[in-house]
Amino acid sequence: MPDFGETPWADARSLPESRICVLSTAGLHVRGDAPFVGYAADYRVIPGDADMDDLVMSHLSTNFDRTGFYQDVNVAFPIDRLRELAEEGVIGSVANHHFSFMGATQPARMEPVVKDMVGILKADGVDAVLLVPV
């Protein structure tokens, strides 16, 4: 297990003021985007207004359940639940872009990629990221 050092801490705004982005490591992407290959630290962008029925999963691992995802995207990528929370004012809003990696990549290779991604998050006004493994 790699050592990531001391836990960093950024103060969050209250939930009703927060714009939330989802980051999944399930190897999700919109149909037609390049499938994940090998263990490169690349990511795919899932536009917030994409047709979520068009999400596919090209994670290379054969060792997790996919039957749940086939039946309902929200079991791995809770986009409909987030939109409901935003409509009710429980959270401020849902980001314009969400992100998907394929987990199992070496963390050292991910760090520079994440730095680049954070620029997009800030431009989108994201206040907090919900990380979802698979």
Place this chain on the structure above:
Amino acid sequence: MGGLAHFIERAGIPTTQISLIRAHTEQIKPPRALAVPFELGRPFGAPNEPVFQRRVLEDCLNLLERPAGPVLEDFPDAPPGEAAAAEQPEGWACPVNFAPPVSEMSDADVLHEALLQEVALLRPWYEQSKENRKGRSAFGISETAPEDIVRFLADFAVTPLDIQSPYDDTHVIVAFKRMADDLRYFYTEAAIARPDGRGSDLEVANWLWADTTLGGLLVAVRDWAMESDDPTTLELAQNAMVPFHQRHHTKHG
């Protein structure tokens, strides 16, 4: 997952996360995590259970309002339906009965015929399954029709060294895996066509890997790939061609 949380948080954006493997999260110590007692692949518990999913999501988001961390909390409840499924005495059965799978992998045309027949028998159930989900399907990462995938797989199983990758800049074994995975998803979606969605990954896999020609073919290719001199082929064979719970079917385990 927890590593990503460290990187993002360090860049100034707060994170919260689901943890499916609590022991990992305890070591990595991300700022905020909700440990859930769910199966890998189901971080929000169960499909088509919006009330339950929402509880998990809200518990996870609420960690953002804690004053200090790291915070690692436990979600207390098992997903709905799990207890009821365990009590079903008859278990899961695939809706389709196949002929005994082809076990001899030496004739590509025989394999092709057998796979085509499996696809034809499964197709109505695949369509039914899709209809149950209002037309949604996760089949399609290879962007190839099942009937074309089976031609590629049958040829590859018999003469792997003669086959070219159909995708630009993609190793042929990666192309093989992508098509094989995609066809497995087609089989799996067909197998869970019952409207109650019953059939766990393990139950479906037990059927697919033991009772179908596709399963036999994938095992045969994995056995071959494990003895390959090509590092890409060997790496995929070792890590990502057969699930751990089906490796007893293979020569190398």
